[in-house]
Amino acid sequence: xxxxxxxxxxxxxxxxxxxxxxxxxxxxxxxxxxxxxxxxxxxxxxxxxxxxxxxxxxxxxxxxxxxxxxxxxxxxxxxxxxxxxxxxxxxxxxxxxxxxxxxxxxxxxxxxxxxxxxxxxxxxxxxxxxxxxxxxxxxxxxxxxxxxxxxxxxxxxxxxxxxxxxxxxxxxxxxxxxxxxxxxxxxxxxxxxxxxxxxxxxxxxxxxxxxxxxxxxxxxxxxxx
Amino acid sequence: xxxxxxxxxxxxxxxxxxxxxxxxxxxxxxxxxxxxxxxxxxxxxxxxxxxxxxxxxxxxxxxxxxxxxxxxxxxxxxxxxxxxxxxxxxxxxxxxxxxxxxxxxxxxxxxxxxxxxxxxxxxxxxxxxxxxxxxxxxxxxxxxxxxxxxxxxxxxxxxxxxxxxxxxxxxxxxxxxxxxxxxxxxxxxxxxxxxxxxxxxxxxxxxxxxxxxxxxxxxxxxxxx
Amino acid sequence: xxxxxxxxxxxxxxxxxxxxxxxxxxxxxxxxxxxxxxxxxxxxxxxxxxxxxxxxxxxxxxxxxxxxxxxxxxxxxxxxxxxxxxxxxxxxxxxxxxxxxxxxxxxxxxxxxxxxxxxxxxxxxxxxxxxxxxxxxxxxxxxxxxxxxxxxxxxxxxxxxxxxxxxxxxxxxxxxxxxxxxxxxxxxxxxxxxxxxxxxxxxxxxxxxxxxxxxxxxxxxxxxx
Ligand SMILES: CC1=C(/C=C/C(C)=C/C=C/C(C)=C/C=O)C(C)(C)CCC1
Ligand SMILES: CC1=C(/C=C/C(C)=C/C=C/C(C)=C/C=O)C(C)(C)CCC1
Ligand SMILES: CC1=C(/C=C/C(C)=C/C=C/C(C)=C/C=O)C(C)(C)CCC1
Numbered sequence: 001x002x003x004x005x006x007x008x009x010x011x012x013x014x015x016x017x018x019x020x021x022x023x024x025x026x027x028x029x030x031x032x033x034x035x036x037x038x039x040x041x042x043x044x045x046x047x048x049x050x051x052x053x054x055x056x057x058x059x060x061x062x063x064x065x066x067x068x069x070x071x072x073x074x075x076x077x078x079x080x081x082x083x084x085x086x087x088x089x090x091x092x093x094x095x096x097x098x099x100x101x102x103x104x105x106x107x108x109x110x111x112x113x114x115x116x117x118x119x120x121x122x123x124x125x126x127x128x129x130x131x132x133x134x135x136x137x138x139x140x141x142x143x144x145x146x147x148x149x150x151x152x153x154x155x156x157x158x159x160x161x162x163x164x165x166x167x168x169x170x171x172x173x174x175x176x177x178x179x180x181x182x183x184x185x186x187x188x189x190x191x192x193x194x195x196x197x198x199x200x201x202x203x204x205x206x207x208x209x210x211x212x213x214x215x216x217x218x219x220x221x222x223x224x225x
Numbered sequence: 226x227x228x229x230x231x232x233x234x235x236x237x238x239x240x241x242x243x244x245x246x247x248x249x250x251x252x253x254x255x256x257x258x259x260x261x262x263x264x265x266x267x268x269x270x271x272x273x274x275x276x277x278x279x280x281x282x283x284x285x286x287x288x289x290x291x292x293x294x295x296x297x298x299x300x301x302x303x304x305x306x307x308x309x310x311x312x313x314x315x316x317x318x319x320x321x322x323x324x325x326x327x328x329x330x331x332x333x334x335x336x337x338x339x340x341x342x343x344x345x346x347x348x349x350x351x352x353x354x355x356x357x358x359x360x361x362x363x364x365x366x367x368x369x370x371x372x373x374x375x376x377x378x379x380x381x382x383x384x385x386x387x388x389x390x391x392x393x394x395x396x397x398x399x400x401x402x403x404x405x406x407x408x409x410x411x412x413x414x415x416x417x418x419x420x421x422x423x424x425x426x427x428x429x430x431x432x433x434x435x436x437x438x439x440x441x442x443x444x445x446x447x448x449x450x
Numbered sequence: 451x452x453x454x455x456x457x458x459x460x461x462x463x464x465x466x467x468x469x470x471x472x473x474x475x476x477x478x479x480x481x482x483x484x485x486x487x488x489x490x491x492x493x494x495x496x497x498x499x500x501x502x503x504x505x506x507x508x509x510x511x512x513x514x515x516x517x518x519x520x521x522x523x524x525x526x527x528x529x530x531x532x533x534x535x536x537x538x539x540x541x542x543x544x545x546x547x548x549x550x551x552x553x554x555x556x557x558x559x560x561x562x563x564x565x566x567x568x569x570x571x572x573x574x575x576x577x578x579x580x581x582x583x584x585x586x587x588x589x590x591x592x593x594x595x596x597x598x599x600x601x602x603x604x605x606x607x608x609x610x611x612x613x614x615x616x617x618x619x620x621x622x623x624x625x626x627x628x629x630x631x632x633x634x635x636x637x638x639x640x641x642x643x644x645x646x647x648x649x650x651x652x653x654x655x656x657x658x659x660x661x662x663x664x665x666x667x668x669x670x671x672x673x674x675x
Contacts, residue, residue: 035325042332049340049358056351058343100485107492115499118508126506133499260550267557274565274583281576283568 004198008055011202015048018210025217030224039086040213043079047209050075051202064123066186067194072201073117079209080113081106086216087145087171090164091153098152105144112137116179120187131188135179142172163219167212174208229423233280236427240273243435250442255449264311265438268304272434275300276427289348291411292419297426298342304434305338306331311441312370312396315389316378323377330369337362345412356413360404367397388444392437399433454648458505461652465498468660475667480674489536490663493529497659500525501652514573516636517644522651523567529659530563531556536666537595537621540614541603548602555594562587566629570637581638585629592622613669617662624658 001009019041026037050071053059059071084105085095092098112134119130145168153164181204182188185197192200216222226234244266251262275296278284284296309330310320317323337359344355370393378389406429407413410422417425441447451459469491476487500521503509509521534555535545542548562584569580595618603614631654632638635647642650666672 035328038325038329038332045336049336052354053343056349058347058351100488103485104488107488111495111499118503122508124506126508129502260553263550263554263557270561274561277579278568281574283572283576 003195005055007195007199007202008051011205012048012051012055014206014210015044015051018206018213019044019048022213022217025223029217029222033222033224035089036086036222037217039082039089040217043082043209044213046075046078046082047205063121066123068121068187069198070117070121073113073120076116077110077113080109083171083208083212084109084141084145087164087167088149090160090167090216090221091149091156093156101144101148105141105149108137108140108144112141116182120182127187131179131183138175138179142175146172159219159221163216163221167216170212170215171208174204174212177204228420230280232420232423232427233276236430237273237276237280239431239435240269240276243431243438244269244273247438247442250448254442254447258447258449260314261311261447262442264307264314265442268307268434269438271300271303271307272430288346291348293346293412294423295342295346298338298345301341302335302338305334308396308433308437309334309366309370311437312389312392313374315385315392315441315446316374316381318381326369326373330366330374333362333365333369337366341407345407352412356404356408363400363404367400371397384446388441388446392441395437395440396433399429399437402429453645455505457645457648457652458501461655462498462501462505464656464660465494465501468656468663469494469498472663472667475673479667479672483672483674485539486536486672487667489532489539490667493532493659494663496525496528496532497655513571516573518571518637519648520567520571523563523570526566527560527563530559533621533658533662534559534591534595537614537617538599540610540617540666540671541599541606543606551594551598555591555599558587558590558594562591566632570632577637581629581633588625588629592625596622609669609671613666613671617666620662620665621658624654624662627654 022037022041022044026034026041029037050059053071054069060067060069062068085102088095088098088102088105092102095102115130115134115137119127119134122130150164150168154161177200181192181197181200184191186192186194247262247266247269251259251266254262275284278296279294285292285294287293310327313320313323313327313330317327320327340355340359340362344352344359347355375389375393379386402425406417406422406425409416411417411419472487472491472494476484476491479487500509503521504519510517510519512518535552538545538548538552538555542552545552565580565584565587569577569584572580600614600618603618604611627650631642631647631650634641636642636644
């Protein structure tokens with residue numbers, strides 16, 4: 001078993017442990033905050049499934065001699081909207097009051113992942129136009145998050161505003177790494193070998209999903225303690 | 226035309242007849258209950274489409290020498306949430322009041338079908354891990370249905386509680402057969418030949434969709450008579 | 451670069467310009483009407499993406515020697531619901547008050563596009579049964595639009611009723627052309643050569659998306675001026 005497979009199995013294990021931890025935390029949580037626990041547990045479940053698929057060889061294909069892990073994109077197309085939903089639920093008391101903003105946020109995010117999937121799956125220079133389209137959508141996501149929703153979160157007062165500030169900063173730092181790693185990795189300029197890319201993506205995924213989840217779900221705002 | 230194709234054509238015909246019957250029942254129904262008729266008609270329409278695709282050879286592929294009817298999973302991924310929605314609409318006066326529960330119910334159900342599709346489409350022993358993941362999600366679906374929603378339905382009083390009790394019992398009995406038939410059939414241990422599997426799935430589909438629909442839509446609670 | 455590729459690049463350019471124009475109009479719009487601008491901009495964005503994919507050769511496959519532009523259907527499955535949503539938002543003050551009608555409208559529309567995709571991707575005579583199923587769903591879409599939602603729009607009084615009347619008439623005329631062109635084109639009876647089909651679809655797409663968008667977003671009802 002090479003280092004790539006080992007990494008993918010470790011990723012699977014961490015996602016499963018994260019899922020179990022989130023479910024355990026849910027039991028003691030106030031009923032009104034259940035949605036945060038369900039959404040974050042679903043993120044861990046989907047990631048565990050995707051890592052398992054990649055570890056067993058069912059999450060990748062060969063495209064022009066290069067290994068392409070399509071399972072990541074199936075993971076991301078569901079989990080990134082769920083993570084954004086966590087942040088939106090935190091920022092605004094009722095999601096329906098900001099239905100337009102949240103719909104635009106999720107729409108831009110899904111567009112980002114789908115165009116990223118196309119960029120990753122083709123091998124001619126047009127891939128960088130797909131990459132650029134995906135990145136524009138990413139900027140829209142960050143704008144809505146850091147400007148519009150941050151404003152809403154601050155209006156909800158001290159501890160919610162602070163928690164949102166921390167989580168959106170963490171999100172900003174981690175999420176920005178994804179297109180960079182992609183560009184340096186085998187989908188882009190091939191500066192990073194595949195093994196390094198798989199390891200870095202695994203670290204990012206663990207912090208962006210499980211680390212993020214722990215900060216959110218153990219915060220006094222959400223855990224009610 | 227072999228017995229499999231004949232079965233699939235009969236399935237198509239029954240689903241079309243069921244669809245027409247549900248639409249006819251809708252005309253006389255109280256406007257407030259229209260959603261039950263739309264959702265259940267859509268179930269019959271999707272099933273008719275899927276059976277037609279399978280009968281004409283466009284709903285299956287060969288995987289390692291075995292016939293795999295992928296069209297079933299496209300059918301199920303839409304129809305099982307719609308059937309669960311029927312039950313949820315019956316149990317709770319306003320779906321938004323139980324948005325979290327209903328989202329978890331539908332999420333677990335979709336996860337069950339997608340992991341079932343992966344289990345069915347691969348040929349190495351990891352398929353049983355996919356089967357197990359799908360089954361865990363199935364248990365979550367049954368738990369939400371038989372414990373949480375059943376509780377809500379009972380609180381809505383006599384006739385609604387009784388109707389929900391009957392329909393959820395029928396759902397329990399029929400739905401449990403699906404993984405068993407799958408496991409005994411060509412996707413699993415190959416105890417059942419393909420013809421038997423196709424016939425049993427057709428019988429289950431007809432009762433779980435058209436039979437279920439008739440009980441629901443002709444009940445006095447829903448038909449208003 | 452042949453006439454087909456040229457047409458597809460022109461289509462891409464017009465969709466991008468339309469997108470930029472819609473975004474510019476959004477800036478000055480009343481906040482309450484933002485949803486119309488977001489939805490219509492998303493239509494232009496998706497179309498630009500789809501035309502770009504087709505122009506660069508990533509939006510089509512060869513099926514039995516015939517070029518099949520599958521990217522159209524991915525475009526349509528997202529953009530036709532968004533265009534219908536624009537019309538529904540115009541006709542009814544609150545979409546949730548007509549949730550059942552809107553769900554049936556969108557459901558029938560998605561069914562129309564998916565069965566149309568199947569019709570277009572197969573090469574035996576059963577394709578005409580898929581075409582017929584798609585057309586029945588199309589009739590349901592038109593019925594809900596021209597009868598049910600038109601009634602609601604008229605009840606909202608003079609200028610809304612007139613705008614809805616104009617837009618739904620435009621929609622009726624343009625949308626009816628799609629199945630006709632399809633039937634005369636290479637997917638159907640091959641009366642039209644591929645070049646003619648691509649040009650006509652491009653014209654229809656530009657008017658149904660960008661023309662429609664301009665009429666809607668510059669109307670006094672929506673622009674607030
Ligand atoms: C902009 C951009 C990308 C962005 C990806 C992001 C932002 C992924 C985030 C994933 C997370 C947070 C996963 C799990 O927790 C791609 C698709 C790599 C490549 C194309 C350009
Ligand atoms: C648990 C499990 C399954 C369950 C399927 C079910 C429960 C299907 C229900 C279908 C219905 C009710 C259709 C239509 O009316 C599979 C996917 C067979 C295989 C993997 C394990
Ligand atoms: C009925 C029917 C069709 C209808 C398509 C329509 C109505 C498309 C509308 C597209 C628009 C309006 C796009 C963008 O603005 C198909 C799929 C061609 C073929 C099968 C039968």
